[in-house]
Amino acid sequence: MQWAQPAAAVALPPEPADPPLRPAVHQAGQRxxxxxxxxSDRALAWLFVGPTIVLLLAFNIFPLLWxxxxxxxxxxxxxxxxxxxxxxxxxxxxxxxxxxxxxxxRTTAHFLCTSIALQLVLGFGLALLLNRRFRTHSFWSTAxxxxxxxxxxxxxxxxxxxxxxxxxxxxxIARFFGAxxxxxxxxxxxxxxxxxxxxxxxxxxxxVMLLLLAGLRSxxxxxYEAAEVDRASEWIKFxxxxxxxxxxxxxxxxxxxxxxxxxMFDLVDNLTNGGPGSVTELAxxxxxxxxxxxxxxxxxxxxxxxxxxxxxxMSLVTVRFxxxxxxx
Amino acid sequence: MKTVPHSPLEPSSLSKWLAGxxxxxxxxxxxxxxxxIFMTSFRTPEDAIAYPPKVIAxxxxxxxxxxxxxxxxxxxxxxxxxxxxxxxxxGLVRQQQMIxxxxxxxxxxxxxxxxxxFGSTLLxxxxxxxxxxxxxxxxxxxxDDWLFFILSTRMMPPIAVAIPIYLMFRQLGLNDxxxxxxxxxxxxxxxxxxxLLKGFMDEIPREYEEAAMVxxxxxxxxFLKVVLPQAATGIATTAIxxxxxxxxxxxxxxxxxxxxxxxxxxxxxxxxxxxxxxWPAMAAGTTLxxxxxxxxxxxxxxxxxxxxxxGAIRK
Numbered sequence: 156m157q158w159a160q161p162a163a164a165v166a167l168p169p170e171p172a173d174p175p176l177r178p179a180v181h182q183a184g185q186r187x188x189x190x191x192x193x194x195s196d197r198a199l200a201w202l203f204v205g206p207t208i209v210l211l212l213a214f215n216i217f218p219l220l221w222x223x224x225x226x227x228x229x230x231x232x233x234x235x236x237x238x239x240x241x242x243x244x245x246x247x248x249x250x251x252x253x254x255x256x257x258x259x260x261r262t263t264a265h266f267l268c269t270s271i272a273l274q275l276v277l278g279f280g281l282a283l284l285l286n287r288r289f290r291t292h293s294f295w296s297t298a299x300x301x302x303x304x305x306x307x308x309x310x311x312x313x314x315x316x317x318x319x320x321x322x323x324x325x326x327x328i329a330r331f332f333g334a335x336x337x338x339x340x341x342x343x344x345x346x347x348x349x350x351x352x353x354x355x356x357x358x359x360x361x362x363v364m365l366l367l368l369a370g371l372r373s374x375x376x377x378x379y380e381a382a383e384v385d386r387a388s389e390w391i392k393f394x395x396x397x398x399x400x401x402x403x404x405x406x407x408x409x410x411x412x413x414x415x416x417x418x419m420f421d422l423v424d425n426l427t428n429g430g431p432g433s434v435t436e437l438a439x440x441x442x443x444x445x446x447x448x449x450x451x452x453x454x455x456x457x458x459x460x461x462x463x464x465x466x467x468x469m470s471l472v473t474v475r476f477x478x479x480x481x482x483x
Numbered sequence: 484m485k486t487v488p489h490s491p492l493e494p495s496s497l498s499k500w501l502a503g504x505x506x507x508x509x510x511x512x513x514x515x516x517x518x519x520i521f522m523t524s525f526r527t528p529e530d531a532i533a534y535p536p537k538v539i540a541x542x543x544x545x546x547x548x549x550x551x552x553x554x555x556x557x558x559x560x561x562x563x564x565x566x567x568x569x570x571x572x573x574g575l576v577r578q579q580q581m582i583x584x585x586x587x588x589x590x591x592x593x594x595x596x597x598x599x600x601f602g603s604t605l606l607x608x609x610x611x612x613x614x615x616x617x618x619x620x621x622x623x624x625x626x627d628d629w630l631f632f633i634l635s636t637r638m639m640p641p642i643a644v645a646i647p648i649y650l651m652f653r654q655l656g657l658n659d660x661x662x663x664x665x666x667x668x669x670x671x672x673x674x675x676x677x678x679l680l681k682g683f684m685d686e687i688p689r690e691y692e693e694a695a696m697v698x699x700x701x702x703x704x705x706f707l708k709v710v711l712p713q714a715a716t717g718i719a720t721t722a723i724x725x726x727x728x729x730x731x732x733x734x735x736x737x738x739x740x741x742x743x744x745x746x747x748x749x750x751x752x753x754x755x756x757x758x759x760x761x762w763p764a765m766a767a768g769t770t771l772x773x774x775x776x777x778x779x780x781x782x783x784x785x786x787x788x789x790x791x792x793x794g795a796i797r798k
Contacts, residue, residue, distance in 0.1 A: 196621050199702055203617035204629070207610050207673055214648070214670040215636040221647035232650060281509060287494045289503035297784045298510045301517065303791075304780045305773055306731035308748045312755070313520045313769050316762050322532045324519050330535075357513060365788050369796050407792070418640040421733035425752050439642045446646050447738060459643035470638035474631055 219463075226456035233450040246457035256458065258433070259441040263417065265348060266437060270355040271412050275405065277356065278363025285364070286371045296368070300361045307358065311425030314354045315341065341427055344434045351423050351435050355416065363408045370404030371397070403479060410473040417466055438462055517773075523766035528579075531762040545579070546763025548572045550589050550754065550771075554581040589768060592750040596772075598661055599746055600729040603668035608722045610669070611676025612714070616706060618677065619684035620692075630678070634793065637674040641734040652739060659740045667735055672725040675793060679724065682794035683717025684710070720786040723779050730776060747772050 194202070226247070229240045250256055281299065285292050302310070317325045318340040326337050340350040374397065382392050420439040423429070429436035429444070436444075442462065446455035494502070522540075523531050524547070530540040554576050565582070568574040576583050614633075618626060648667065649658070657663030691713065692705040700708065711718075733748040740746065751772060754765045783790065789797055 194702070196702060200617045200621035200623050203613035203621075204623060207614040207633070207677060208629070210610070210666075210670050211633060211636055211673060214667060215639065215644065218644045218647035218651065219639070221650070222643065225646065232646070277509075281506060284502040284506045287499050287502040289499040289506075292503070292506070293784075295503075295506050295510050297781060299506070299513060300784070300787060301777060301780055302513060304727060304731075304776050306733065306748050306776070308731075308733035309751050309769050309772060312752045312765065313516065315755075316523070316765070317516060317519070319532075322534050322536055324515070324536050327536045328515075357516070360513075362791060366792065366796065369788050404796075407795070411792070414638060418642075420640070420642055421748070424733075424737075439640055442640075442642050443738075446642070447649075452646060456646055459640075459646065462640055463643050466638055466640060467635065470635060474634060 222456045222459055222463075225453050226460050228453045230453045231450050232446075232452045242453065246454050247461070249454060250457045250461055255433075256438075256441070259436050259438045262348070262434065262436060263438045266351060266355070266419075266435075267413060267416050269349075270352045270359070270416060271409060273352065273356045274360045274363045274412060275409065277360045278408070279367050279401075279405070281360070281364040282367035282371055285368055296364075300365060302358045303361045305358070307419075307422035308425050310354065310358055311422040314350075314426055318350060342431055344431055347427055347431060347435050351426060354422065354426060355419070358422070359412060359415075363412065366404050366408040366411075367401060370401040373404075374400045403476070407473070407476055410469060410476060414466055414469050414473065417462075417469070517777075520766050520769050520773075523763055524770045526763050526766075528761055528763055531766075532760065543575075543763075544572075545575050546761075546767035548575045549761055549764040550767040551587050552576065553584045553587050554579070555584045556581050588750065589747075589754075592745055592747045593771070595661065595744055596730060596746040596748075599664045599668060599744070600726050602661070602665040603672060603729045604722050604725040606665065606669040607672035607676045607725050608680075608718060611673055611680050611721065612711075612718060614673075614677045615680035615684050616710065618681050620689070630681075633674045633677050637671070637793075641671075645735065645738050648735070649738060659742055659744050661744045663739060664736065664744055664746070667739070668729040668732060671732075672728055675728070675790075676721050676725060678793040679721045679790060680714070680717055682789070682797065683714050683721075686717075687713045720783065720790065723783055724790040727776055727779060 227242055227244070228246075229242055231237065285296050317323050320326060320337045320339045320342070325340065326334075329338060338346055340346050340353075378396050378400075379392060382396060387395070418439060419437060420443065423435060423437055423440055424443070427435040429440040433441075438458075439462070442455055442458055445451050445458060525542045525544070526540050527543045527545050528549075530537055530543075533540075552572070557580065559580070562577065562580060562582070565577075568577050573583050617623060618630060623629065652658045652663050655663075657666070687710060691709050692700075692702075695705040695709045696702065731748065732746075736746045737749040740749070747768070751765065751768045754768050755761060780787070
């Protein structure tokens with residue numbers, strides 16, 4: 156590759172009739188393009204993309220195929236030398252007929268719906284307020300964004316301290332606002348599902364706000380100017396212009412959050428570890444217990460595949476959406 | 484009342500003021516946990532469990548000392564018989580009726596986090612830049628399918644692929660090694676790196692490289708000398724996002740490491756257990772762990788939106 160440049164430079168002088176205004180074009184025409192470039196674009200393309208694809212195949216697709224295979228067997232990772240039996244679909248039958256699994260699915264659904272609904276309401280509210288562009292609005296929006304960049308595992312750990320019934324700051328603040336008694340947020344079967352919703356909302360409302368603020372800022376001003384000419388009320392402007400224009404962003408935020416919360420593991424693992432009992436045992440926490448505490452590898456592989464199919468369905472929809480938002 | 488002529492679309496100053504105070508209120512409330520954990524890191528264990536919680540407490544470095552040391556409890560008589568403490572931190576240990584036993588594992592875990600974070604970031608940014616350039620400039624057969632495939636790998640729940648990766652790493656001897664984690668995080672970050680960088684590359688006009696190639700550069704030279712400098716901001720942004728992800732990752736680190744290669748996230752929750760409820764030590768570890776991320780978030784603020792939506796929304 157290195158010889159190409161000087162060779163091209165040497166090739167410059169010979170022709171006397173060279174029009175002085177177009178030397179570069181002339182030079183390009185003089186030598187075949189491929190020879191000057193060393194490698195063809197096509198070879199270069201595969202060289203550039205190759206390593207990425209190979210790594211993804213090795214660490215994503217191969218493990219996925221392995222999980223599928225394991226899901227049809229009775230393999231146990233803590234007994235690698237035991238004979239492996241082919242079980243057909245029986246692991247799947249056991250997963251789908253297991254009441255405990257459906258219970259974790261209900262817990263996951265409850266967590267997903269309540270936390271995302273709260274985040275949408277709060278995030279949209281904040282985005283509408285920030286869009287008024289008061290002085291220092293960019294400083295405060297950065298301040299609000301901080302929680303979403305933190306490690307969820309560490310967030311779960313320090314919220315455990317805030318939720319301590321006696322000396323935790325959560326109860327101190329609740330008492331300050333007139334609540335009586337102590338809330339044992341992490342020990343009460345009715346309260347702890349709300350504890351994880353609260354922490355998740357604290358962490359991810361900024362995310363929804365960020366997306367919806369971008370949505371609000373993408374609305375062309377002339378729509379509002381036209382509405383102003385028509386003397387439309389604020390309510391009409393909101394329901395006929397703001398809401399429909401922001402809707403793709405709302406749906407995008409919803410899907411991103413749904414996928415992330417469906418996968419959610421680190422925050423809840425540290426905050427409640429699925430307890431008390433199993434009231435906050437999300438699907439991913441249940442999967443970890445089956446796979447890495449009870450070592451039922453084959454059975455938990457089947458569960459993993461069921462979860463994967465559900466998330467993959469959601470992500471298919473998301474990608475279609477990304478395309479749509481991009482086209483605007 | 485002043486009648487300042489202003490565009491009907493410009494919010495009135497009253498409504499701006501109201502919006503501003505509502506936002507500031509939310510921001511201050513949402514920052515209480517961070518401020519509180521920072522304050523707790525400078526408290527004594529007794530002050531950290533005071534009832535009602537103290538807003539102002541005598542500052543102390545006990546949390547940090549406990550974070551970096553291991554200690555053992557001794558009787559009062561034995562403690563009195565010891566020679567006076569040689570260092571200030573030994574003094575703080577003695578105050579808790581304990582003697583210094585040695586350094587803790589926290590610095591090692593922190594170093595592991597740095598090593599794994601920077602290693603995987605470097606790899607995924609290099610590979611991601613090459614792939615993104617190819618997807619942006621060349622006609623790759625089935626380009627959209629490849630891009631979708633790359634994105635979809637990000638959607639997999641870590642726990643779902645953790646089982647075979649655990650088995651695979653056991654076979655290859657990669658369990659609890661830095662290399663294993665670096666490779667794994669590289670792969671997880673690649674999808675983000677490719678998507679983000681492709682967006683940044685698409686914004687660089689093709690004419691720049693074409694001009695360079697007409698002037699005699701090879702494609703590779705044009706890529707190195709023309710495209711890379713133009714993409715510097717995008718590459719830096721992507722690198723920070725990859726770094727933050729690797730820094731924060733918990734599930735794989737928990738399942739695939741236990742000793743030598745364990746990073747800080749699975750370690751920090753275990754601090755609380757050592758020697759009773761040592762909240763200040765946990766808070767100290769948390770503070771040291773979160774600070775870099777907070778700094779990077781502020782640096783990244785202009786590009787956050789792009790990063791968290793995989794480059795779909797560019798503002």
